[in-house]
Amino acid sequence: MIQDWNDLNDPLLALQRGDPTAFEAFVSSEQATFQRFFIRLGADLEEAEDLTQDLFMKLYRSAGNYQARERFAAFGFRVARNAWIDRQRKRAARPQGQAVAQDADEEPLALAVDPQPGAPGQLDQRERAERLHWALARLPEHHRLVFELGALQELSYEEVARVLKIPEGTVKSRMFHAVAKLRQALKSLGSEA
Amino acid sequence: MKHASDQSAELLAALLRQDGVGAERLSREHGLEAEKAALLVLLADARVARELPALSPERVRAASERTLAQLGREPRPIIRLDRWRLALRRSPALRWVAASLLLHLMALPVLGWLAWRSPASRLVFWSVELPAAAQVEQQPLSERRFAAGLDWKSWFASNAATLEASALQEREQLLALGAPDALGPAGADSSWMERLLDARSRRIATGEDPAWLLDGSLSIGVRPLERAMWIEALLDRWVLQGKLDEALWSELDRSGLGLEQEPLVRAAWERAKRLGVLDRRQLARFERLGPVDPRELRSSDPLDSPWCALLRQELERSGLDEPALMLWARGR
Numbered sequence: 001m002i003q004d005w006n007d008l009n010d011p012l013l014a015l016q017r018g019d020p021t022a023f024e025a026f027v028s029s030e031q032a033t034f035q036r037f038f039i040r041l042g043a044d045l046e047e048a049e050d051l052t053q054d055l056f057m058k059l060y061r062s063a064g065n066y067q068a069r070e071r072f073a074a075f076g077f078r079v080a081r082n083a084w085i086d087r088q089r090k091r092a093a094r095p096q097g098q099a100v101a102q103d104a105d106e107e108p109l110a111l112a113v114d115p116q117p118g119a120p121g122q123l124d125q126r127e128r129a130e131r132l133h134w135a136l137a138r139l140p141e142h143h144r145l146v147f148e149l150g151a152l153q154e155l156s157y158e159e160v161a162r163v164l165k166i167p168e169g170t171v172k173s174r175m176f177h178a179v180a181k182l183r184q185a186l187k188s189l190g191s192e193a
Numbered sequence: 194m195k196h197a198s199d200q201s202a203e204l205l206a207a208l209l210r211q212d213g214v215g216a217e218r219l220s221r222e223h224g225l226e227a228e229k230a231a232l233l234v235l236l237a238d239a240r241v242a243r244e245l246p247a248l249s250p251e252r253v254r255a256a257s258e259r260t261l262a263q264l265g266r267e268p269r270p271i272i273r274l275d276r277w278r279l280a281l282r283r284s285p286a287l288r289w290v291a292a293s294l295l296l297h298l299m300a301l302p303v304l305g306w307l308a309w310r311s312p313a314s315r316l317v318f319w320s321v322e323l324p325a326a327a328q329v330e331q332q333p334l335s336e337r338r339f340a341a342g343l344d345w346k347s348w349f350a351s352n353a354a355t356l357e358a359s360a361l362q363e364r365e366q367l368l369a370l371g372a373p374d375a376l377g378p379a380g381a382d383s384s385w386m387e388r389l390l391d392a393r394s395r396r397i398a399t400g401e402d403p404a405w406l407l408d409g410s411l412s413i414g415v416r417p418l419e420r421a422m423w424i425e426a427l428l429d430r431w432v433l434q435g436k437l438d439e440a441l442w443s444e445l446d447r448s449g450l451g452l453e454q455e456p457l458v459r460a461a462w463e464r465a466k467r468l469g470v471l472d473r474r475q476l477a478r479f480e481r482l483g484p485v486d487p488r489e490l491r492s493s494d495p496l497d498s499p500w501c502a503l504l505r506q507e508l509e510r511s512g513l514d515e516p517a518l519m520l521w522a523r524g525r
Contacts, residue, residue: 024261031257032248039246049256056260060267067279128234129241136242150209151239157206175209176202179235186235 003029005072012072015063023063027056034080040136040148041084055083074159077149081163128186135185143178150175201228208232417455418507420448424461428468437470445475452482457507460500 005011005026014022034055038048058079066075136144149160150171157175161168200223207216208229220229281288427441445465448458462479465471471479 020264024264027260027264028254028257031260032253035248035253035256036243036246045248049252052256053260053263057263057267060264065279125238125241128238129245132235132238133242133245147239151236152243154209154240156210172202172206176198176205179205179232183231183235 005076006068010068010072012059012063012066013068015060016066023060030076034076037077037080037148037153038084040133040144040152041141043084043087047087051080051083051087055080058083070162071155071159073153074155074163077153077155078163081145131186131189132182135182135189138185139178139181143174143181146171146174147178147182151179200225204229205232208236416511417448417451417458418511420444420451421455421457421461421507424448424458424465428461428464428470431468431470441465441470442472442475445471449475449478452479457503460503 003009008014009022011023011026014020031052034052035045035048038051039045043051055076059076062079068075136147139147145164146160149155149163150157155163157168157171160171160175164171166174200219204216204219204223204225207219216229220226281291424441424444427438427444430436430438431441445462448455448461452459452462459482462471462475466476466479
């Protein structure tokens with residue numbers, strides 16, 4: 001996430017105090033964060049926008065019951081992940097003809113949409129990041145999610161375990177295999193020595 | 194001994210939790226310097242990849258605005274109640290207090306019912322001074338005697354039952370005594386005393402008053418005997434017919450000046466007191482006279498022997514030749 005949303009900045013605690021401004025700032029700041037999260041999970045842009053809006057509404061409505069037992073980022077991604085699972089279930093329940101096709105070999109959105117040139121000093125890292133992103137999209141979902149939350153969103157193993165409702169040891173193992181697969185994929189692209 | 198992949202996983206975990214010292218130690222101990230360097234590059238690239246895919250800032254802003262607009266239409270979360278609920282969930286002491294309060298609230302109707310059902314254990318939660326009753330008590334009786342639309346029971350709200358009981362008791366005695374037989378009907382030329390006694394006899398015998406009794410045609414003299422007899426007649430009317438007249442209190446007030454000197458008047462007041470019709474002021478005046486000689490005390494019989502003796506004395510003292518009255522006086 002862009003900002004630290006804990007303690008006094010916690011948007012839901014602020015709502016409980018009757019102050020909506022922190023939540024509004026949270027919506028404005030982290031809109032893109034959650035849209036990208038959903039896109040990396042497999043949503044298209046419009047679906048990611050819908051999911052993000054639903055996520056914010058769910059968070060807002062849950063303010064009454066909210067207790068700050070964990071970092072707000074972990075809580076936010078847990079709700080986001082549940083929203084994604086709900087969407088997957090609804091999608092699975094749809095008649096076959098209406099199912100949204102998700103082709104694993106489809107070009108990742110990051111490469112298809114607006115690749116921005118970086119500054120000359122950052123160009124290599126930008127390219128590497130885009131390739132990493134491409135490789136990430138091809139990981140199995142359980143590995144992709146662990147890497148997404150642990151490496152991209154910088155949640156701890158313990159937090160990732162709570163978000164995904166799996167043991168911490170499993171997180172560690174999945175992270176190791178995700179990294180290994182990513183490195184393998186990047187090596188095949190010539191990105192890693 | 195740990196497997197190489199375990200060591201690599203430990204190194205990755207150390208790097209992810211940004212434990213530089215631990216990562217350095219692991220890489221040195223297990224010869225993983227190259228592995229560490231590659232992982233550091235990968236994790237650095239991952240932080241850049243976090244900003245991918247690149248999104249149109251305008252589109253993101255528009256999505257934010259849509260969300261904020263929808264939030265504006267949302268009902269405000271019921272935070273205050275939820276905060277109480279959260280507080281209850283967190284604090285066992287608060288839960289205990291809330292449960293106790295709830296229990297007491299639930300018990301209130303039961304306690305109320307028990308108190309209502311069992312007068313002996315009735316709990317007095319408050320007391321209220323009834324203003325109406327208090328005003329009636331404080332107001333001089335003379336001012337409330339003939340308040341419009343009120344009957345005598347409401348004037349004597351505090352002791353109406355006593356008044357009624359004493360009147361009924363006298364009534365039974367008067368009716369049992371009966372009127373003296375020797376009296377003939379009083380004519381227009383009869384003396385006031387004859388007419389009065391005729392009225393008294395008629396009332397005792399038939400329960401009726403002659404029309405002239407209270408129409409103002411009867412002229413009462415100023416002598417104590419006349420005053421006393423007039424009071425007795427009015428008291429008879431109250432006792433026998435349940436009618437209280439303004440004339441009674443007027444007569445009591447008027448005769449009160451000679452209370453000390455006139456035993457017959459005093460006897461009439463004694464009867465009025467026993468019947469409970471003296472107002473507070475009259476009662477105070479009567480009680481200022483001091484204790485009554487026991488020989489002068491009237492029994493509940495309105496025509497008792499002491500009264501008849503007083504009547505005889507008064508007749509003799511005044512020299513009045515009133516055969517009808519003498520008949521009454523001798524008749525006892």
